[in-house]
Amino acid sequence: MTDDTVSKGRRNDPERRDRIIDAALEVIVAEGVAGISHRKVAAAAGVPLGSMTYHFVGMEELIHEAFTRFATAVSDRIDERMRSTRTRDDALDALVAHIDHDLLGDRRDLVLTHELYTLAAHDPRYRTLTTDWMTRSRSALERHFDATTARILDAVVEGLSLHRALDLGPVPPGLARESVRRIVAGL
Structure with a gap:
């Protein structure tokens, strides 16, 4: 295992949560709060959709x-x-x-x-x-x-x-x- 992975085999991405928050702001700018979705934010952040529920309750x-x-x-x-x-x-x-x-x-x-x-x-x-x-x-x-x-x-x-x-x-x-x-x- 390299330094880039954690013991469970996942990639270590300590900035992922921050990227999701930043991406949420950009989606709100583009679509408004009414247009935000897990899928849009995940795509904008460049993260798997499952990261959304891993990092945020909702x-x-x-x-x-x-x-x-x-x-x-x-x-x-x-x-x-x-x-x-x-x-x-x-x-x-x-x-x-x-x-x-x-x-x-x-x-x-x-x-x-x-x-x-x-x-x-x-x-x-x-x-x-x-x-x-x-x-x-x-x-x-x-x-x-x-x-x-x-x-x-x-x-x-x-x-x-x-x-x-x-x-x-x-x-x-x-x-x-x-x-x-x-x-x-x-x-």
Whole structure:
């Protein structure tokens, strides 16, 4: 037996579970939560169909883990951006970059965000996930802004994301910067 196999003769594939979670996110982007299936995810991950039930009790567990990974990644991005700033002006620039690049600049993240919002509207487990995400985002913003301003800024971020996902027209250049500027102008 080589190092590539385990004692039962199966291939050792320690990243398989992670690949399945990542593939689930990509299937959701392409098909929506309504279109996800074990077969589609297994094909996208390049794993045998049986791996799905080996690693996850059911599709609900996989979807929840996939959205947990997604929400954590987005929360980590805003946290990193805010953590790397020293001044309020730097924080404003970082927030605008987060909106323009991390959220509005990527169709994948827009789709995943709104698929998650839809689930959260109906299922408390996903609402807990989105609440944790918002709490982390506001906490990152509170490094430079009071709690009320952080909540308002977070709401603007969510609102701009919603508009970007639903509006057929292009985002006006500088909209995120102007939105943030107007909010903090009164501070």
